[in-house]
Amino acid sequence: MDILETAAYDRRQRRNMSCALLFSLLPFFLSTAVYFYLWTPDSPASIMSAGVKSAPTLLLAAAVLSWNGGQSVLGVVGGLLFSAVGDCCLVWPELFLHGMGAFAVAHLLYSLTFLSSRYVAYSSSSSSWIRFLYLILFMVGGGVYIYIYPFLQKAPNSDILLPAVGVYIVLISLMGALAIRTRHAATLLGSLSFMVSDLSLALQVFKVTDPIKHGHAIVMVTYYLAQLLIAVGDVKAVEKEDFAKWKRS
Template sequence: MDILETDAYDRRQRRNTSCILFLFLLPFFASAALYFYLWIPDSAPSILAAGVKAAPVLSLAFVVLSYIGGKSLLGVAGGLVMSAGGDICLIWPHLFLLGMACFALAHLLYSLSFLTSRYSSQSSSSCGLYFFYLLLWVASGGIYVYLLPFLQKSPEPEVFVPAVGGYALLIVLMATLAARTRRPLVLLGGLVFMVSDFTLALQHFKVVEHLDHGKHIVMTTYYLAQLLIAIGDVKATMAEQGEEFHKWKRS
């Protein structure tokens, strides 16, 4: 009977938490829809445009903070706040490097979060996973080599060549640690983030003169990546709390 009660409790908890999580995510969907409705990239740089662009990611930071607390400021919530800072910087083209620095710090915070105890129970490795790590690093290195001639033609090659190289290192590290967690949402979020940034680099450094719906692809994949990482982090926390509950029931 005790086992049946525990299973029923688990089902109720999963159903209730899923419904509550969806309600918490409504501001994200509403603010993202507003961003695409106003289509901020075509508007003049302004405080309003910066606020509209950053609002979806800030709403995700609020969700993570609500579930995990202030300690997540050194993890995914902090990464989301830094990403919002990057969003604001990229509204003004002359702040591109500062924006890239904000996103680099975000990837570092995500990486630190993926190394915490919430993910440790899922973090065993296998030959297949090591092969996937190798593919990630080879692909990232290949992308950087592909971009290198265009970086050298940029207005400040002495800055962009090492800066983009360092950024590529941090984002592939984040994606590798996301894969290490073995949590599908987190892994997919890391990979989609790489796709978003690669698409942005193709356009910003004039690798392609014109990419149909290029800005739409960048922002859709960007918001999707942040959503997946945030939900994955919340679910990892709920799973950890569930394990603690089972331990308490057995004691």
């Protein structure tokens, strides 16, 4: 009977925490809806548009901070804050490199977070498959770089852009590989969605393809989805760790 009561209590606690998490994410969903409502293809670059674009990411950072506390500042919260800086920079095309640098720092912070103890590493029995997935991921990243290389060479600032894009691809591939290591579905899907968003953006910015219909919407939907999943994955990882400690006590 005690075991059944404990299991029922555990389920109620998890359900209550999930409802509370969803409630804390409502500002993010509302701000995302506002962004897509206000954005138009001919929207001029301005402080207002930068603020509206970065608001969902900042609100996600606030939600994660409220759940995980100050320890997350050097982790997912820090990554979200640098992503918000990148969001603002990309509003102005001349600040593209600055934005890419901010997102590179975000990927580095995400990667360090995924290495933390609260994310369970893979077992030895599955290590060969995980390494194989790592290899595939980095090969895809290398293939993307080779594919867009001729277009990067045509850019006015190609001397800076060529190595910068190469380093960025390594960092986002590393982030994706470490997301696989966590075995958290939300974290993994978030990292993959981030890669899809960045690939879509690169194809358009570097004029690799003809203008894509609804191209901006594809970039931003996958981007906001990526940040949401990474944030939720981090909250769930801390929640699971705290819950395990509570169970042991």
